[in-house]
Amino acid sequence: MNLLSKIIIPIVVLGITLYGFRKKVNLYESFLIGAKEGLVMTFHIAPSIIAMVFATNLFLNSDFINYFFRFLHPLFQTIHIPIEILPMAFVRPISGTASLAILNNILMIYGPDSFVGRLASTLQGCTDTTIYVLALYFGSIKVTKTGHALGVGLFADLMGILASFVIVSIFFG
Amino acid sequence: MVNVIWGCFIVIGVCFSFFTGQMESLNNQMLEGAGAGINLILEMMPLLVLWTGVMKIAEDAGILQKFSKLVLPVLHKLFPSLHRDDKALGYIASNIAANALGLGSAATPFGLKAMEELQKKNPKKDTATEAMVTFLILNTGGVTIIPTTVLALRMSHVSANPSEIIITSILATFCSSFFGLLLDYLLRRKKQR
Structure with missing residues (x-):
């Protein structure tokens, strides 16, 4: 499993390059166009990342969570998770950038190869911004009665959080 | 929502830092906060x-279409209310495929198209x-x-194996989607009765 995760990216890159050769794609040209799009995209998301890192750092450093969610501490301690994961799970369905900023904070404090670092990384990857996506897609066709979409979407997110915890525990103990 | x-x-x-008497460090924190954001972007940008x-x-080689074809049979099962040749199904397949490949910017237009197609046959708009x-x-x-941003972030924090996650x-994604679809299915069945 460890080896597989180490070679997955090289294999994907190799596979894509070979496939591109076979389909007679101008590899270099395509790469440049894509890389340019990536650069533009990075500049587009830069303001929101700066804004979110700034705000989340203020929030997390203020000790607010430690103070108000102290009653949850024993629970979090028995399962060996720092309480920082709580705001991350909470903002994940609303803003991907905000949860990314919190992930950055967690990796900075606990390191990417700690249990929490791995758990938080998995959390970030395992779901999308449910509330944002629903608002965007239903808004685009002016549907206001959305049935059980939000409830089920958030339920799926919750399942994703629980699954992340179980899976990371199994894989990395 | 993000606004709030x-x-x-x-x-x-800010208020809580005042309350707990960290006013002095707050000043430095604010100035450092913006810098931390810039650093994050610079570290993630290369990857x-x-x-x-x-x-x-991959896109130019037509991998998106290949992927869409792969997911189509599964979609027929998930969307019993749609006809097999429904245009919406094609858009949904492309959307899922683009998302899976991490082509977020390509995924959204397909998704919006899919919603538009579904809306055309919607009796109650x-x-x-x-x-x-x-x-x-x-x-x-x-x-x-491949969750690129997470990988980039883990790399910038010097992980021994960034891609292990x-x-x-x-x-985890699979579990989350499975339970979501299961609940959706059960609720649909309940309504039909």
Whole structure:
């Protein structure tokens, strides 16, 4: 499993390059166009990342969570998770950038190869911004009665959080 | 919504720091906060740019279409209310495929197109159809094979094996989508009775 995760990216890159050769794609040209799009995209998301890192750092450093969610501490301690994961799970369905900023904070404090670092990384990857996506897609066709979409979407997110915890525990103990 | 969160983070952060008497460090923190954001972007940029480049090759080679064809049979089962040749199914397949390959910017237009197609056959225009709800639950599950931003972030924090979370992420995503679709299915059945 460890080896597989180490070679997955090289294999994907190799596979894509070979496939591109076979389909007679101008590899270099395509790469440049894509890389340019990536650069533009990075500049587009830069303001929101700066804004979110700034705000989340203020929030997390203020000790607010430690103070108000102290009653949850024993629970979090028995399962060996720092309480920082709580705001991350909470903002994940609303803003991907905000949860990314919190992930950055967690990796900075606990390191990417700690249990929490791995758990938080998995959390970030395992779901999308449910509330944002629903608002965007239903808004685009002016549907206001959305049935059980939000409830089920958030339920799926919750399942994703629980699954992340179980899976990371199994894989990395 | 994002608006509220951002505002609350700042107001709570500042007020609470005052309350706990960290006023002096707050000044430095604010000045450092913006710098931390810039650093994050600079550290993530190389991998993001590299990856969009590689994925563009994949896109030009027609991998998106290949992937869409692969997911189509599964979609027929998930969307019993749609006809087999429904245009919406094609868009949904492309949306899921683009998301899986991490082509986020390509995924959204397909998704919006799918919603538009579904809306055409919707008898009550302000109410979501079953297919719409199922599609969005599938979409918000967010199946991404290679989570680039997370990898970039882990690299910038000097992880010994940044990509070790790929498998756990895929498995967790799978669980989340599975339970979401299951609940959706059960609720639909309950309504039909």
